[in-house]
Amino acid sequence: MRKHKGSVNIDGSVSYVAQIAWIQNASLRDNILFKDGFKEDKYKSVIDACALGPDLELLDNGDLTEIGEKGINISGGQKQRVSLARAAYKESDIILLDDPLSAVDAHVGKHIFDKLIGPQGLLHYRTRVLVTHGVSFLPKVDNIIVLKDGRVSETGTFKELIRNRGSFAEFLAQHLNTGEGRRSTKNLSRNLKK
Numbered sequence: 001m002r003k004h005k006g007s008v009n010i011d012g013s014v015s016y017v018a019q020i021a022w023i024q025n026a027s028l029r030d031n032i033l034f035k036d037g038f039k040e041d042k043y044k045s046v047i048d049a050c051a052l053g054p055d056l057e058l059l060d061n062g063d064l065t066e067i068g069e070k071g072i073n074i075s076g077g078q079k080q081r082v083s084l085a086r087a088a089y090k091e092s093d094i095i096l097l098d099d100p101l102s103a104v105d106a107h108v109g110k111h112i113f114d115k116l117i118g119p120q121g122l123l124h125y126r127t128r129v130l131v132t133h134g135v136s137f138l139p140k141v142d143n144i145i146v147l148k149d150g151r152v153s154e155t156g157t158f159k160e161l162i163r164n165r166g167s168f169a170e171f172l173a174q175h176l177n178t179g180e181g182r183r184s185t186k187n188l189s190r191n192l193k194k
Contacts, residue, residue: 012093012127015086019098019131021079028056028074029063032085042089049116050085051108052078077104081112088116094127101134113137135175144168 024031029038032046047053047063055078059065067074067082074082080103087095097117101109116122117130118140130141138144139158146154146161146168153167161168 010094013090014094014096015090015092016096017080017083017087017098017100019100019102021076021083021103023067023074023079023082025067025069027061027064027066028059028082031067031082032063032089034086034090036089045122046085046088049088049112049122050081051104051111051115052081052085055081077108080104081108084112084116088122092126094129095123097128097130097132099131099133101132101137109134110136113140135172146171 029043032043047056055074056062065073080100084097084100087097101112104112113134114121117128118124118137119142130137132138141158143155144158144161145152146166148167154161154164156164162172
C-alpha cells in the first residue's frame with residue numbers, strides 16, 4: 001500500500017518473509033543463520049517449527065548442503081520454509097509474513113501455523129503481521145484487517161467480523177461455497193466453537 005499522508009513508525013527490529021522466497025547461494029544452514037551464531041537448541045526448535053526435519057534427511061549433506069543460485073536445487077515450499085526459519089532464528093521484534101503458507105501443502109501449512117506463527121507457536125511472543133488467503137487460520141489470530149479495493153474496510157476479531165456481516169462475512173460465505181471452502185468448513189466450524 002502507498003502512504004498518501006502521515007508517518008509510519010517502527011519500534012524494534014523487523015524481519016520480512018516475502019511471498020517469493022529469497023535464497024542465497026550458500027548452505028541451507030547459512031541461509032537460516034544469516035551470519036548469526038549457531039545455537040543448537042534454538043536451531044533445532046526452528047527446524048522443527050518450520051517442518052524442515054524430513055527435508056534435511058533427504059539432502060545429501062543435510063543442512064550443510066549447498067543451495068544453488070536462487071534455490072535451484074530445492075522446491076518452492078522448501079525455499080519458503082527456509083525463509084520462515086531465517087525469520088524465526090533472527091528473533092526480530094516484528095515479523096512481516098507475506099502469504100508464506102501459500103507455497104506449502106495444507107498439512108505442512110497447519111504444522112507451521114501451529115508450531116511457528118500461531119498463538120502457541122515459537123513466535124507467539126513476537127508481533128506477527130500475516131498476510132494470508134488461508135481462511136482456516138483466521139479464527140486463531142488476534143485481529144483481522146480486511147482490505148477492499150486497496151483500502152481498509154473492516155478490522156476486528158474473527159467473531160466480530162462475522163457478526164458485523166460486512167465485506168469479510170461476504171467473502172467468507174463466498175469462499176465456503178467453493179470446493180476448497182467446503183473442505184475448510186470443518187476446520188472453521190471447529191475453530192468457531194473454541
